Amino acid sequence: MQTKNQKIEASAVEAELRRVVEENRRLRGILEELTRSYGALYQQLLLVTQGQHHQHRLHPADLMISRPSLAHTHLTSTAASQYSASTRLLLEARASSSAVAQPRAVEDEVVSGAGDGAGVVEASPSLSNGGNNDNDAAAADGKRKTSPPRESGEQAAASSELPGRKARVSVRARSEAPMISDGCQWRKYGQKMAKGNPCPRAYYRCTMAVACPVRKQVQRCAEDKTILVTTYEGHHNHPLPPAATTMANTTSAAAAMLLSGPATSRDGAAALLGHPAAALFHHSSSSIPYASTMATLSASAPFPTITLDLTQQAPGGLLPHGLHRPPGGMHPVVAAPAAAMPFPAPSPLAMFLPQRAPTVPTGLPVAPRQQQQQQSVMETVTAAIAADPNFTTALAAAISSVMAGAAHQAQQPTPRASNIIGIPGDEANGGSAGAATAGPSPTTTAAGAHAASGGSPRFATQSCTTSTT
DNA sequence: CGCCTTTGACCTGCGC
DNA sequence: GCGCAGGTCAAAGGCG
16 A cells, blocks of 8 residues: 555656656757857847947947846746746755755855854855854854854864965956846945055945845956956855855855865965866866866965956857766765856856857867757856846756756766755855856856957956965 | 945054 | 054935
């Protein structure tokens, strides 16, 4: 009797699973189509822009502003409309289960460290939020002088994290707006003129939770005032809205890999290359010189900072092969999060330069490249959200995460719920070094193109450099 | 009235 | 010890 019920239940689950996989496949197709359309549109836009640019000195970024809405519309009308209840359920399940069923990713632990650098978040930034961070929050409220004692929970992370280091994640994006919308609520608490920059630096504090320790600095680049540099610091102690989650995860992972590395840049770079999250930034940078154009490490004291430069154009379309799933054999615990993480950092430009990919010999076999490109679609879509405040795009990111997870699941004989979804940065943990923002992805795209064409010499040539303290 | 921004003052760390 | 720069505080004022 019981066995019969179990069989029925099993078949039901199996059917549901099949349905979800099918749905994921459909969504993936939509995204691929979207990407193709986008690429074509972008090509046209480039032509038009190039023509107009000289005549009207029109900044490409200005033109790009309209593109996101295009993409949004598409995503909203197609992908979103097919974003079925089951998918949503999976997403929710993932969020709720990750904190329990899934072992906390090292990144999260480390990033927590980043947060408590500000005297704040401890090692348990769970989705349940706030409660367990009250102490930290209180500490944070005060004058960030106290560095809370390490909790036993930090163990692994603590071992790799360098004490006293406070990681920051800086996002560079072109934006006309005074501040990039990233899904979080911020309150300005100060403004200061920074040395060497005519533009004032604004200080913001997250106000989504009473004592959220996350802060961010917003400043325009001295060399190119169209570039907005947003620096995040700390770790949210509350659940994040979908629109903020992706970037939060991004900065979280970035901070994680930064913190887990040595203080000196050289060693740091080497260590980062070995970090699970590092693959997202520094994938085989030796073999593919363009792969790492988006991430810049700066381990200079006192705050190691990783900069996600969304203003650059990666030559040759930047196939984010660094985002490809690690070859089989990688330890699941490490591979899963890294592979499924909706990590926008290195790939945003790929989304906007897909058409160029074929022209650049990467030396990779065709099949893997196709696979990677397909994967890049997922990643780049999430990248887009990272750069866009629109909730719809955040939704798209969630979808892409699900799809990535589904792909991952396909490789695993006995998928667990969390694996099916492929929870990346464990957004359930509310974890993140900050909600990242990043301007408009499209703007970013334009920015990238612009930068590459001489918009920002300094950054156009800056490529995954590391600085030594 | 509550929330937010502004802005000058204050605190702290660091280099000389 | 001093000066500088970065970062934060908090009072004052604006706005819906």
